[in-house]
Every structure is written in C-alpha cells, then in structure tokens.
Amino acid sequence: MSKVVLKTENLGISFGGLKAVQNLNIEIKERQLYGLVGPNGAGKTTVFNMITGVYKPTTGRFWLDGEDLTGKGQETINHKGIARTFQNIRLFNNMTVIRNVMVGLHNQPEFKCGVFTSIFRLPKHFKTERAMRDRAKEILDIVGLLDERNNLSCNLPYGKQRKLEIARALATNPKLLCLDEPAAGMNPHETEDLMKIVRRIRDEYNITILLIEHDMKFVSGLCDEITVLNFGTSLVQGPPEVALSDPEVIKAYIGG
Amino acid sequence: MNKFNSVKWNHYLNYIVVAAVTVIFAILSLTGFIDSSDKYLLEKIAIAITLAVSLSMVVGFLGELSLGHAGFMCIGAYLGGKTAVILEPMLGEWPALIVSLLVGGAVAAIFGMIIGLPALRLRGDYLAIVTLAFGEIVRSIFMNSSKESFGGSLGLDTPRFNKDILFVVAFIMVLATLAVTQNLIRSKHGRAITAIRDNEIAARATGIDVTKYKLLVFTVSSFFAGIAGVLYSYSNFTVQSTKFSYNYSIEILVMVVLGGMGNINGAIIAAALITFLDVELQTILTGNLAVLQDLIYALILIVLVIYNNAPALKNFREKYNLKAFIRKFKPHNPSKHKDDEAKWDRVPTKIKMDEILSVDFQANSPYTPDKPEKEGK
Amino acid sequence: MEFIETLINGLSIGSTYAMIALGYTMVYGIAKMLNFAHGDVIMVGGYIIYVGLTVSGNPIISFLAAVLSCIILGITIEKVAYRPLRGASPLAVLITAIGVSYLLQSSAQMIFGSAPKMVTIADLGSISFSGLTIPVYVLVTLACSVVIMTALTLFVKYTRTGRAMIAVSEDKGAAQLMGINVNRIIMITFAIGSGLAAFAGLFMLMKSPSLSNTLGAMPGIKAFTAAVIGGIGSIPGAMLGGILMGVVEAISLKIPVIAPYTDAIEFLILIIILLVKPTGILGKKRREKV
Numbered sequence: 001m002s003k004v005v006l007k008t009e010n011l012g013i014s015f016g017g018l019k020a021v022q023n024l025n026i027e028i029k030e031r032q033l034y035g036l037v038g039p040n041g042a043g044k045t046t047v048f049n050m051i052t053g054v055y056k057p058t059t060g061r062f063w064l065d066g067e068d069l070t071g072k073g074q075e076t077i078n079h080k081g082i083a084r085t086f087q088n089i090r091l092f093n094n095m096t097v098i099r100n101v102m103v104g105l106h107n108q109p110e111f112k113c114g115v116f117t118s119i120f121r122l123p124k125h126f127k128t129e130r131a132m133r134d135r136a137k138e139i140l141d142i143v144g145l146l147d148e149r150n151n152l153s154c155n156l157p158y159g160k161q162r163k164l165e166i167a168r169a170l171a172t173n174p175k176l177l178c179l180d181e182p183a184a185g186m187n188p189h190e191t192e193d194l195m196k197i198v199r200r201i202r203d204e205y206n207i208t209i210l211l212i213e214h215d216m217k218f219v220s221g222l223c224d225e226i227t228v229l230n231f232g233t234s235l236v237q238g239p240p241e242v243a244l245s246d247p248e249v250i251k252a253y254i255g256g
Numbered sequence: 257m258n259k260f261n262s263v264k265w266n267h268y269l270n271y272i273v274v275a276a277v278t279v280i281f282a283i284l285s286l287t288g289f290i291d292s293s294d295k296y297l298l299e300k301i302a303i304a305i306t307l308a309v310s311l312s313m314v315v316g317f318l319g320e321l322s323l324g325h326a327g328f329m330c331i332g333a334y335l336g337g338k339t340a341v342i343l344e345p346m347l348g349e350w351p352a353l354i355v356s357l358l359v360g361g362a363v364a365a366i367f368g369m370i371i372g373l374p375a376l377r378l379r380g381d382y383l384a385i386v387t388l389a390f391g392e393i394v395r396s397i398f399m400n401s402s403k404e405s406f407g408g409s410l411g412l413d414t415p416r417f418n419k420d421i422l423f424v425v426a427f428i429m430v431l432a433t434l435a436v437t438q439n440l441i442r443s444k445h446g447r448a449i450t451a452i453r454d455n456e457i458a459a460r461a462t463g464i465d466v467t468k469y470k471l472l473v474f475t476v477s478s479f480f481a482g483i484a485g486v487l488y489s490y491s492n493f494t495v496q497s498t499k500f501s502y503n504y505s506i507e508i509l510v511m512v513v514l515g516g517m518g519n520i521n522g523a524i525i526a527a528a529l530i531t532f533l534d535v536e537l538q539t540i541l542t543g544n545l546a547v548l549q550d551l552i553y554a555l556i557l558i559v560l561v562i563y564n565n566a567p568a569l570k571n572f573r574e575k576y577n578l579k580a581f582i583r584k585f586k587p588h589n590p591s592k593h594k595d596d597e598a599k600w601d602r603v604p605t606k607i608k609m610d611e612i613l614s615v616d617f618q619a620n621s622p623y624t625p626d627k628p629e630k631e632g633k
Numbered sequence: 634m635e636f637i638e639t640l641i642n643g644l645s646i647g648s649t650y651a652m653i654a655l656g657y658t659m660v661y662g663i664a665k666m667l668n669f670a671h672g673d674v675i676m677v678g679g680y681i682i683y684v685g686l687t688v689s690g691n692p693i694i695s696f697l698a699a700v701l702s703c704i705i706l707g708i709t710i711e712k713v714a715y716r717p718l719r720g721a722s723p724l725a726v727l728i729t730a731i732g733v734s735y736l737l738q739s740s741a742q743m744i745f746g747s748a749p750k751m752v753t754i755a756d757l758g759s760i761s762f763s764g765l766t767i768p769v770y771v772l773v774t775l776a777c778s779v780v781i782m783t784a785l786t787l788f789v790k791y792t793r794t795g796r797a798m799i800a801v802s803e804d805k806g807a808a809q810l811m812g813i814n815v816n817r818i819i820m821i822t823f824a825i826g827s828g829l830a831a832f833a834g835l836f837m838l839m840k841s842p843s844l845s846n847t848l849g850a851m852p853g854i855k856a857f858t859a860a861v862i863g864g865i866g867s868i869p870g871a872m873l874g875g876i877l878m879g880v881v882e883a884i885s886l887k888i889p890v891i892a893p894y895t896d897a898i899e900f901l902i903l904i905i906i907l908l909v910k911p912t913g914i915l916g917k918k919r920r921e922k923v
Contacts, residue, residue, distance in 0.1 A: 052461060054457070054461075073460075074457075074460040074461055075460055075463050075464065075465055075466070078460075078461060078462065078463035079463050083461070083462075083463075084461055086457075086458065086461075090455045090457060090458035090461075091454075091455070091458065092450065092451045092454035092455055092458065092459075093454055093455070094450065094453075094454050095447070095450065095451070095454065099447055102444070102447055103447050103448060103451045103459070103462055103464065104462050104463075106444055106447070106448055106462070106463065106464060107463045107464075111444070113443075113444060115440070115445055115472065118439055118440060118443035118444065118445055118446075119435075119436050119439045119440055119443075120439070121439055125443060128444065129443070129444065132444065168458075168462060169461075169462070171462075172462060172463050315724075319724070321724055321727060321728075373908075374904065374907060374908055377907075377908065377911060378907055378908075378911055380723050380724070380727075381661075381666075381667040381723065381727060382861070382907055382911065384667070384727060385667070385854070385857060385858070385861065385903070385907075386903070386904055386907055388854065389854075389858070389900035389901075389903050389904055390900070390904065392854075392896060392897070392900050393896075393897040393900050393901060393904075396893070396894055396896050396897040397894075397897060399893075400893040400894060502854075506731055506735070509728070509731070513728055517724075545743075547739040547742040547743050547747075548739075548743065550735060550738075550739035550742075551735075551736060551739040551740060551743060553735065554732045554733070554735035554736035554739060555732075555736060557728065557729070557731075557732035557735070558714055558729050558732040558733060558736065561718070561725050561728050561729045561732065562714070562717050562718060562729060564725070565718055565721040565722060565725035566717040566718055566721060567718075567719070567720045567721055568717060569717075
C-alpha cells in the first residue's frame with residue numbers, strides 16, 4: 001500500500017449561510033491520478049481553493065504527507081508542495097513564456113540568490129539565472145512549449161496557455177499538482193496530447209495529480225480514482241468506471 | 257566575439273549616456289563654460305530623475321500607485337539636512353554630505369517599509385489615498401516642528417556645498433539609483449515583482465512571497481526618494497515643507513507616466529525634459545501665464561493616458577505606433593529574440609484595485625454590447 | 634456651552650464634507666473609480682458663484698447658475714475623459730482623473746489669477762439662543778444637507794433610475810443585460826455628484842469668503858477620506874463619515890496644542906480605518922472569484 005499524499009477530513013466551508021462544501025473526506029495516494037467531478041456549482045473549485053490556501057476552511061482539516069496545512073497561506077502551501085492551475089487562466093501576461101516558468105522556479109533551493117547578490121551583480125546571480133533558464137527549458141519541453149518560449153504568454157492560443165499554467169505549476173516542484181479543468185476549451189486532438197503529458201508528469205516525475213474535469217472521456221481514460229461532488233457533498237468515490245455508473249451520479253447529472 | 261555579442265548593450269545604454277552627460281558638464285564646469293544657474297538646473301534634473309526612476313519602480317513594476325513620493329523626499333530632505341547641519345562643523349564638507357545622504361535615505365527607507373505595510377492589504381485607489389495621506393502627515397509634522405528642531409514654518413537652513421561638484425554628486429546618485437533599480441528589476445526578484453503586478457493571485461499560488469517583495473519595492477523606492485531629498489536640501493540651502501505637498505508627488509507621477517509606465521529610460525527623459533522646461537519657461541511665462549505650463553502638462557497627461565489605454569483605440573494603437581513604424585524598415589524576426597530579451601517596458605494590464613471592494617466586476621471586461629468578450633485570449 | 638457650539642460648527646463642516654463625499658461615494662460605487670477631480674468641480678462652482686454675483690448681484694441666480702454649470706462640467710468630464718477609459722486599467726483612470734484635476738485648477742488660475750477672490754454671498758448674521766450663539770449660515774448648511782440627503786436616499790430607493798444605479802453598482806454586466814443603459818446611469822451619477830459639489834461650494838463660501846483655485850483640493854481629499862470611513866459606495870456611510878470628519882475637525886481646531894495638526898489627525902484616522910477595516914463602517918466586503 002503506497003503512502004497517502006493528501007488527506008482531508010470533514011473538510012468544509014460556508015459563505016454566509018451557504019455551505020459550499022461540507023464533510024469532504026478524500027485520500028489521495030502517492031502517484032495516483034485522482035479526479036474530482038460533478039455538475040456545475042458542485043464545489044469542485046472551492047475544494048481546490050481550500051487546499052491551496054485561497055480560502056480558509058471553516059470545518060475540518062487536511063494534511064499533505066501527514067503535515068497539517070489547514071489554514072496556511074497560499075505561499076506556504078505552495079512551498080510545502082501543492083501547486084495548482086486556474087480554471088480561468090491566470091498567467092503573467094506581460095512576460096514571455098519562459099519567464100512565466102522561471103517565476104515558478106523562484107523558490108527552488110538550488111536557485112537561491114539573495115536580493116543583494118542580484119543588486120551587486122555577483123557571479124552567483126549570473127550562474128543562477130543561467131541555471132534557471134536551462135531548467136525552465138526542460139520543463140517547457142515536457143509540456144511541448146519549448147518553441148514558444150520567447151513569445152508573450154498572452155499571445156499564446158488557449159490550449160497552450162493551459163499547458164503553460166501546468167508548466168509553471170510544475171516548476172514549483174510540487175508533490176501534489178492540482179489541475180483545474182485542464183482540458184477545457186481544447187479540441188479532441190489537444191486533449192489527447194494533454195492526457196499524454198499528464199501521464200508523463202505522473203510517471204516520470206512521480207507527482208501525484210488531482211484534477212477537476214468535465215470531459216468524462218478524459219476522466220475515465222486518465223484517473224485511477226474519482227470523487228463525484230454534488231451540492232458540496234461527496235456522492236460517490238471509487239474507480240471511474242464504477243463511480244460514473246452509480247445511479248446517484250447519473251441522477252445528479254441528468255436530474256430527475 | 258560571441259561573448260561580446262551576448263552583452264546586452266541596451267541594458268547599459270542609459271548608464272553610459274548619463275555618465276557621458278555628467279563628464280561633459282563636469283568638464284564644461286571646470287572650464288567655466290556653464291554658469292551657476294545652469295549648475296542649479298543640472299542638480300534639479302538629477303534630483304527629478306532620481307525621483308522618477310525610484311517612483312517608476314512602484315508604479316511601473318509593482319503596479320501600485322503611490323502619491324506619497326514627495327513625503328519620502330520630505331523626510332530625506334529634513335533629516336538629511338539636519339544631519340548635515342549638525343555634522344558639517346564637526347566632520348567637514350564631504351563626510352557630512354555622505355553621512356547625511358545615508359541618513360536621509362535610510363530613514364526614508366524605514367518609513368517606506370512602514371507605508372508598504374498597508375500595501376499588503378490595500379491596493380489601487382485606496383493605497384494611493386493612504387500614501388497621499390502619509391505624505392501630508394509628514395509635511396504637517398515638519399511644518400509644525402519647533403524652530404530649533406526643523407525650523408517649523410520658516411524652513412530649515414542647510415549647509416552650502418561647492419556648486420561645481422554638487423551636480424556631479426547628484427548625477428552619481430542618479431547612476432546609483434539606476435544601477436540598483438535596473439539590477440533589481442532584471443533579476444529573479446524583478447521577475448517576482450512583475451509577476452505580482454501581472455497577477456497577484458497566480459503569483460501567490462506560484463509561491464512568490466508577495467509580502468516580502470512589496471515591502472522591498474517600497475523600501476528601495478523610498479530610499480532613493482530620501483536621497484533625492486537630501487540632494488534637494490543641499491541644492492537649495494533651505495528646506496520648506498510647502499514644497500512637498502501632494503502636488504509635487506503628482507508632478508513626479510506625471511514624469512513616470514509621460515515616460516511610459518515601467519519604462520525607465522522614458523522616465524529619465526521625461527524627468528529631464530519637464531524639469532528643463534519648468535526652469536526655462538519660468539522666465540518666459542510670467543504672472544498668470546505661468547500656469548499655462550501646468551495646463552499643458554495636464555492636457556498631455558490626459559491625452560496620453562487615454563490614447564495608451566482606451567480599449568476602443570486598441571486596434572488603432574497596434575496599427576500606428578512607433579514600434580510598428582520601425583518594424584516597417586527592420587522586419588521583425590521572432591527567432592532572433594534571445595531568451596532573456598527584456599519585455600519590461602510593458603504597461604501593467606490591470607491593477608486589481610477591486611479585490612477588496614468588488615470583485616465580480618472585471619477590470620478588462622468590455623461593456624459595449626457590440627464587442628462580446630472573447631474566450632480565452 | 635462652548636462645546637455645543639463647537640459641535641454644531643462641526644456638524645456644519647461635516648455636512649459640507651458629506652455633500653462632497655456623496656459625490657465621491659456614488660461615483661465610486663457606480664463607475665468604480667476615484668474621481669480625483671471632484672474637489673475641483675467645487676472650486677469651479679465657487680468661481681461661477683463669484684462671476685454670477687459680479688454680473689447679476691443676485692445670490693440665488695448665481696447659485697443656480699453654479700449648479701447648472703457644475704452638472705454640465707461633471708457630465709463633460711465623464712464623457713470626454715473617463716468614458717473612453719471604461720474597461721481600461723483602474724490605474725489609467727486614476728491618473729486621468731488627476732490630470733483633469735490639474736487641468737481645472739490651472740485653467741481657473743489662468744482665468745482668474747492666483748490671488749484669492751473675496752466672495753460675500755449674503756451676510757446672514759447669527760442668532761442667540763439661550764446662551765448659544767450660532768451663525769445663521771451654519772443652520773442653513775445643516776438644513777440644506779438634511780433635505781438633500783433625504784431626497785437622495787429616497788431617489789435611490791424608490792425611483793427607477795435610482796434602482797438602476799444600485800443595479801449598475803452591483804454588477805455592470807448583468808445590469809446591461811437587464812436593459813439598463815449603463816452609460817446613461819453613470820452620466821446621471823456624475824451629474825448628481827457635481828450638482829452636490831456646487832452646494833458644497835456654496836456652503837464653503839458662506840463659511841469663509843476667500844476663493845482660490847485650490848478651494849476644493851484639500852476638502853476634496855478629506856471628503857474622500859470621509860467616504861472611505863463611512864464605507865465607500867454607501868450613501869448613509871458618506872453622510873456618517875462626513876459628519877464624523879467635521880466634528881473631529883471642529884473639536885481638534887478648538888484645542889490649541891493639536892490645532893496645527895488637524896489635517897494630520899484626519900489623515901491618520903483614514904490610515905487607521907483603512908488598515909483596520911478597509912471596507913469602512915458601513916461598507917460591504919466582496920470576494921474575488923478565483
């Protein structure tokens with residue numbers, strides 16, 4: 001039995017009187033591809049926002065590798081090893097593609113370089129910059145954006161912007177990578193390509209992946225286990241082929 | 257040969273130009289070609305450039321609006337001036353100058369860090385108004401100080417310095433400001449700062465320590481504003497609190513905006529040009545006509561900002577701008593771009609001032625029904 | 634007795650601030666921008682009153698002329714300077730507003746010179762009442778403010794236009810989809826705000842007759858402070874904040890030790906309020922959607 005990377009216990013949040021998510025219990029094991037699915041407004045992104053520190057959960061706790069991260073800030077949680085992408089793409093629009101990734105590398109211990117080192121242009125500054133650029137190229141190669149590296153990120157087509165978000169998150173060297181609708185707006189060919197990338201990230205870099213997706217083909221083709229959310233509560237958990245054929249889930253999607 | 261090519265000449269161009277100008281005028285000054293009013297003008301230009309470059313760090317690169325830059329300068333001018341008054345008889349001219357520059361800068365930097373704290377919670381208009389309030393508080397404190405401490409409403413008399421050399425000192429400070437600002441911006445730290453400007457939430461999610469960098473920018477920027485203040489006190493022999501009203505902060509802001517936000521060379525040129533015109537026009541425009549100049553600045557400011565930012569003019573801008581004009585003669589070849597080709601001179605897309613207030617409203621979403629929002633890009 | 638006089642004086646200063654703060658708060662709430670030039674509209678109103686008095690000698694006619702000109706000015710500023718920037722970065726809008734403020738100030742100085750003008754509207758005298766001596770203008774200011782604020786509150790609550798304003802302030806896009814002409818609503822907001830600025834100009838000239846091109850600058854910033862303290866976007870908040878500011882100012886001016894620092898104190902209050910409760914006393918907090 002491999003070890004648990006992310007564990008949540010009774011995780012919940014309410015806005016005013018509205019209970020957006022309640023009593024969420026999930027366990028994501030190492031190197032797992034875990035899916036979070038559910039109809040619109042089910043609270044999937046809210047879960048992401050809680051485990052990445054955008055929102056503070058009102059109830060429950062969550063652990064990364066056994067360390068309690070409940071209520072920590074976004075930066076801290078990122079440093080501890082959870083990286084994410086956004087549903088509505090949030091790139092650094094005025095920067096080139098490679099720079100976006102280099103921002104992701106900012107906190108890696110091997111690229112440590114103090115403010116004064118940079119201001120006085122000590123040799124270490126140049127060395128770090130060069131090393132960061134090389135690493136950024138490697139990461140861009142994984143998602144297939146190496147040739148686009150000198151373009152402004154806002155000029156990329158939609159699908160590539162999503163891939164760049166993945167690359168940037170990957171650059172922070174996460175244990176758990178959270179992808180918020182990575183395939184949204186992609187054509188079938190691009191989706192296929194993305195599936196390969198996601199699998200490669202998991203297999204070659206041993207990163208556990210949690211993803212939100214509406215494309216059921218994508219989910220069932222990729223995920224080992226899924227949780228179906230509806231109205232903020234978890235309906236079913238299990239392997240995709242089992243969970244998606246559950247009558248409760250069909251009812252939630254089709255209504256009735 | 258290869259190594260020679262890889263040096264980014266455009267990165268060093270402004271140092272070279274500023275240094276060359278300094279040397280030329282120093283020689284002219286030694287040979288007696290320029291008189292004291294010219295030297296005074298040069299001092300003023302150097303002070304203005306220091307202020308504009310340091311403010312451009314906050315406005316252009318961090319993307320926060322500060323209307324309190326004159327307040328930091330005020331702190332530097334009074335405290336540096338006072339230090340000079342005390343130290344000059346004891347230590348002599350040069351040590352007093354150096355120590356007071358450091359003291360003025362350091363104290364201003366401390367206050368910059370303090371005023372950076374609200375910047376962690378507030379942004380946009382709110383932060384602008386807090387910095388403005390801060391500047392006015394500082395001014396009011398110095399204005400009401402006792403005659404013995406800072407001279408109160410009469411102002412503080414500060415030591416004189418050899419006018420042949422002072423402008424050279426001032427320009428050396430410009431070079432220092434440029435070096436620190438540009439080295440900071442063109443490093444991983446600068447990348448983090450611009451990342452915060454472009455998208456703070458994404459920057460946080462990427463693990464950027466937003467607190468640290470906001471405080472850093474405010475501290476460094478106000479350090480140099482403080483230095484400019486000390487130079488001002490030396491240049492004018494007297495420090496009057498009325499000088500540092502928020503109108504002066506706005507004047508500095510005008511320089512930054514006219515130079516193109518986030519464009520350091522532009523800020524230098526705008527600062528030099530405006531200061532030069534200020535002094536030259538003072539003799540031509542007298543009486544009520546003197547404000548004609550302010551009026552023209554105001555008009556230029558409005559027209560320029562609307563031209564550069566109006567969503568309706570977007571296509572027009574892309575078609576007819578200087579870069580496109582140059583590109584006609586020199587075809588654009590993206591493959592020739594180097595990895596580190598700087599794109600620092602771009603104006604921030606949006607400042608998320610609404611984050612605290614209202615946020616469902618997106619700053620960039622068009623309201624005109626004939627222009628539906630494009631998906632994706 | 635003296636304390637009560639100070640308090641009443643504070644109320645009158647405060648209601649002037651409230652009048653200006655209403656302009657800020659409505660524009661901020663609806664157009665989501667800080668109209669930096671709002672204070673200078675007051676100044677323009679003051680100069681129109683001055684010109685009106687010199688030409689006609691009739692205070693009422695000159696005041697009505699001032700209200701009308703301010704409204705036209707407000708609409709023009711919105712149309713020429715701010716509307717093209719709708720949807721652009723808030724920083725650009727703010728800088729433009731600063732430019733407009735500069736433009737108005739320097740134009741006024743060009744036309745009328747930098748020496749302050751003396752504007753005596755009408756000497757209303759003062760009344761004594763069981764030991765209290767209160768200048769009549771203070772009472773006039775207070776009465777006018779109460780009437781205007783009540784009218785404004787009713788207008789926003791019960792008229793179609795008023796409700797449309799609330800809708801636009803909540804969500805521009807949705808309001809537009811509901812068939813509300815957003816541009817028109819914003820224009821009306823500017824018109825109302827600028828009209829109120831003319832009132833503020835009148836009150837300020839009744840209080841002290843000296844008129845210069847920076848008449849509105851400082852009170853403008855203080856009134857914005859008041860609007861923030863009350864909670865920006867909230868009409869009752871602007872009134873509350875304005876009156877609070879006025880009372881603080883009146884009391885502070887009465888105490889010799891701190892009187893010179895009055896401005897500093899007011900700004901300090903602003904900074905503290907923004908740090909402790911950035912939404913102000915009556916403001917609402919909203920979240921950004923991630």
